[in-house]
Amino acid sequence: xxxxxxxxxxxxxxxxxxxxxxxxxxxxxxxxxxxxxxxxxxxxxxxxxxxxxxxxxxxxxxxxxxxxxxxxxxxxxxxxxxxxxxxxxxxxxxxxxxxxxxxxxxxxxxxxxxxxxxxxxxxxxxxxxxxxxxxxxxxxxxxxxxxxxxxxxxxxxxxxxxxxxxxxxxxxxxxxxxxxxxxxxxxxxxxxxxxxxxxxxxxxxxxxxxxxxxxxxxxxxxxxxxxxxxxxxxxxxxxxxxxxxxxxxxxxxxxxxxxxxx
Ligand SMILES: [Zn+2]
Ligand SMILES: [Zn+2]
Numbered sequence: 540x541x542x543x544x545x546x547x548x549x550x551x552x553x554x555x556x557x558x559x560x561x562x563x564x565x566x567x568x569x570x571x572x573x574x575x576x577x578x579x580x581x582x583x584x585x586x587x588x589x590x591x592x593x594x595x596x597x598x599x600x601x602x603x604x605x606x607x608x609x610x611x612x613x614x615x616x617x618x619x620x621x622x623x624x625x626x627x628x629x630x631x632x633x634x635x636x637x638x639x640x641x642x643x644x645x646x647x648x649x650x651x652x653x654x655x656x657x658x659x660x661x662x663x664x665x666x667x668x669x670x671x672x673x674x675x676x677x678x679x680x681x682x683x684x685x686x687x688x689x690x691x692x693x694x695x696x697x698x699x700x701x702x703x704x705x706x707x708x709x710x711x712x713x714x715x716x717x718x719x720x721x722x723x724x725x726x727x728x729x730x731x732x733x734x735x736x737x738x739x740x741x742x743x744x745x746x747x748x749x750x751x752x753x754x755x756x757x758x759x760x761x762x763x764x765x766x767x768x769x770x771x772x773x774x775x776x777x778x779x780x781x782x783x784x785x786x787x788x789x790x791x792x793x794x795x796x797x798x799x800x801x
Contacts, residue, residue: 549632550624560636563625568640570621573648574614574770583612583743588772606709608747608754609735611762615648617770618739626738626767635673642682645736645766649687653762654732658684661737661749662697662720679766680736689734694724695749709744716748722756729757740768 547554548564555564576586580599592599601607616622622644629637660680668674677693684691698721707715722728733753740746740763750761 549628549634550621561640562632562634563628563637567621567625571616571625571644574617574768576772582610583607584614585612585768586617586770586772606747607743607750609750609761609763612740612743612746612768613648613650613762613764614740614766614768615644616767618741618767619770622767630671630675630738633672635675635678638675638678639682641738641766642679643686645679645764646683646686648766649734649764655687655689655734655762656731657694657727658687658689658691658734658736659694659753660691661735661746662693662695664697664699676737679738683734683736683764692724692727694722694728694733695752696721696723709742712742712744713748716744719745720749720752722752725756728753730759732760733758733762735761735763737763737765738767740765742769 546562548567549562550567551564553564553566555562561568574584574586576584578587578590578593579585580587580593580602581597582602583599585599585601587593587599594603618626625637625641628634629641658680660674661676663671663674663676680691683689697719699719735746735750735753737746743763746763746765750763753761
């Protein structure tokens with residue numbers, strides 16, 4: 540009787556029973572689990588295989604050196620399995636209705652005691668938004684703002700379509716992203732605590748550039764919240780050399796090689 544989406548689950552192919560606004564079965568929707576790590580940075584919550592990258596205060600090398608660009612980062616789960624498939628179906632599969640279940644996961648990732656003045660979605664370049672039909676970060680921000688009772692503001696504009704970040708070093712990524720964002724409501728940003736919303740945190744350089752633009756406009760505090768984050772712990776285990784302990788999802792090759800955490 541699936542009148543809206545009469546097909547099978549677009550993730551596991553099980554037949555869908557009943558009317559649903561999302562083309563995914565309840566089992567796949569319930570599959571994502573919160574990211575669990577015994578060793579995670581107290582600021583950016585980057586997970587590590589052991590406590591070597593963390594200082595006595597529990598901060599990773601990037602946070603200790605002020606390289607993240609934001610004050611904190613929260614994510615629901617790691618970018619793999621069903622969560623990855625759900626996010627990809629949401630973004631690329633023409634299913635904006637997945638914003639609600641994913642937005643609820645997002646809301647559950649924020650510690651209850653954290654208060655913010657504004658929820659700001661990661662902007663998308665107008666050309667990409669036009670071809671996709673929606674900005675996934677904005678739909679997630681709507682759900683989050685309603686759920687937590689914060690105001691939402693499209694405070695940042697994306698000035699240029701940035702080339703892919705993959706394969707670039709940390710420094711190259713920062714150069715790639717510089718000038719990519721323009722804050723357009725500076726009077727409403729000044730002195731405010733901002734929660735910047737995106738779907739996935741991968742290298743962290745896009746979120747960092749956007750957070751820096753908000754800080755330059757006078758924001759008092761900027762935290763990033765995403766549904767998922769890249770979790771390279773398994774890669775790190777097999778990676779060569781002691782540098783692997785410094786490699787974080789927010790890092791990049793250059794960051795990983797500079798500085799010691801001893
Ligand atoms: Zn399914
Ligand atoms: Zn950190």
